[in-house]
Amino acid sequence: MRQFHLVDFAAHYQKGFRNHVVPIGEVPALVEKYGYYGCYATYFFYADEVFAYMSSRAGESGPTIAGYEGKVWAPFLPVDVDHPEVSPALEAARIITSILVGGWKIDTRGLHVYFSGAKGFHLLLDVRLFGRVLPSTTLPLIFDAMRRHFVQELPEALRDTVDLGIKDRVRLLRLPNTIHEKSKLYKIPLNLEEMHHASAAEIKAFARSPRVLPLTEETGLLSRVALKKNEKAAELFQRLKHQVKKFARKPFPYRFRRPSDPGHMTFPCAALQWIWQNHIEPGYRNNCSIRLASGLRCLGLSEKEADGELQKWNETHGIQLPADEIHNVVRSAYHHRFPYRYGCGDFVLRRFCPLPDYESCRAFVARQRFDDERSA
DSSP states (O other), rough: OOTTTEEEEETTSSSSSSSSEEEEHHHHHHHTTOOOOOOOOSSSSBBBBHHHHHTTTTTTOOOOOOOSOOOBSSSEEEEEETTTOOOOOOOOHHHHHHIIISSOHHHHGGEEEESSSSSSSEEEGGGGGGOOOOOOOSSHHHHHHHHHHHHSSSSSGGGGOOOOOOOOOTOOOOTOBOOTTOOOOOOOOEEEHHHHHHHHHHHHHHHTSOOOOOSTTSSSSSSSSSOOOOOHHHHHHHHHHHHHHSSSSSOOOOSSSSOOOGGGOSSSSSHHHHHHHSSOOOOOOOOOOOHHHHHHHHTTOOOOHHHHHHHHHHHHHTTOHHHHHHHHHHHHHHSSOOOOOOOTTOOOHHHOOOOOSSSHHHHHHHHHHHHHHHOO
16 A cells, blocks of 8 residues: 555645645645645545656646546545534434444444534544455445445435535545634544534534544544454445446457458458358358357447448348348347457357368468558
8 A cells, every 4th residue: 555645635825726746644744834724635545657647637737636547545435424504414424423333333443533624524434444445446436335325324314415426536635623714613533422412513612623633643544543344344345346346347448450441351260251251051140140240349340330241241142131130130249248259169160260270270360460450
């Protein structure tokens, strides 16, 4: 985690407000420099690659971190609960903390509760409760899914108190013991006794002055205590991580170039090329057509384009498959999110492959690739 030690620091009186990426260890001095007034930092931490991104996005106003989508890490999962009247936010925060402490039986040193200084509360869950959390590009999505899980545990009337808009990886979080610009109150830590028994008015009275942070250093983002994994928290995190991974997979990276001239289609497989250029007898027509449709998808053709090309193949070589059958074959090849590529072990491709051995196949593929690159 030592590589991920950078945050974007922002302050009300700082020139430009944000886009000041610094090591987390420099933040306390910056907070002091700007008088503990309106100071923030991203709760996601970045590695040095963020500087390259900012330089590439530099414009007239200078480098910017906006839109960054690289890997991030975070020491805490923040849940922001707020409401203009404060009391509904306090009720929602009490329910969530009761679930975590009473239901999940978490180590209370892994739950940090803050009054935000205005109209709500920040609940910070130490990620060590989830087990080993590594830097990743999907961590913001996992955090968002966990917040949505907490929302479902709340009564419907309180669900809007949880801010679900803090999921991007450059979102700022107000720093502890800094003054809110409008209320002039401090963001302060609360113990669980205060959270569950003090009124909103009493909590606001507490926030007229800063407080000692009992479990973290000055930024509130680095814990001073040892902490172990909580089984329920870890189980939920891993389940959501798996679900996010499934839905966040990138589109299939096509390996072969899209043909510049569809009239001269070339496949990287000699068997597919032979099938494409010849008549196929009944008994193999459907098997060959689905393999051609998959091959066309791997070449980068759209479903509509593949349908048109297969219809031409069907007509040109007298295959005599009904047009509806071709439609169904193409729909089947494009139905799944990722294409399927038939390999040399496939019985149909072996049946129609004109090459004598594997070495000949490798030479064919290399020649096709060379021709594609030369024509590009």
